[in-house]
Amino acid sequence: MLALHHVRRGRADLKGALRITFYFFAIDMILWVTGVHHDGSPQRELSMALNFLVRSLGFAVRIWLYYVALEPLVRRFWPDMLITCSRLISGRFRNELVGRDVLIGFLWGAAITLASVIVKRDWERFLQPDLIQGGRLVFSQILNGHQAAGTGSLFYLTNLLLIRALFRNNWLATAAFTLLMVGCWGENWDDHGQAVLNFLFFASLGVVYICFGLLSAFSGLLIWSVLNAFPYGAPGHWYSYPGNLAIAVVLLLASYAYYTSTLAPRIQELRR
16 A cells, blocks of 8 residues: 555655566576476476466565555655665665675674574584585575565564654664564563574664664675574584585675775775
């Protein structure tokens, strides 16, 4: 209803919504190529292709609805929240602020994952049989984390936005958002460590939204999803390869964000 209202009033960023929709649709179709076992049977391949096409279209429509419904309201309450996200959508991948927000999100995602490992003392995660094969399955799991971060970041923003409209104060909204999310996700209250982690996760996520914006929240949820999907072990363990590869991907992305936000502007200044 909100999306339809904004389209009728001419408030929606339809160009940006179309770009981000095509982007997530393409990622989901790549998942069909990398994450599914292909046996060469024409009938089975056609069936899987149609199933993934329907799934990808549904996913893309959901992203479009989220963006069109939220974007005008976010600009009203938090004018700066979508600046770097809009720059990234427009293709400004080397923008300094884009790199800064991505790097901040990565640091938050890594920190919250480390806190989870320390509190739960889960140094070697549950072994997923498919992932130990490595290769394309590791790549597809990273893409799955990407899609989960996309929908998750918009879902949490929806809740935070509605609460902000009710309380009319950023920090009261963050506190209420934390309590609401902890209440929704607190399945086992006897596990005090998990309860503390849930509180820490959603409280810090709310701060990331308010202080740094949607791109940082998406980046942090991406890193959190990736790092929580793989089994880890000391070097030499037979199942440590997928986790090490995931860490390498995270470090590579973080290095690019650091270069874009910090090193690239300094190099340009020296050249001048």
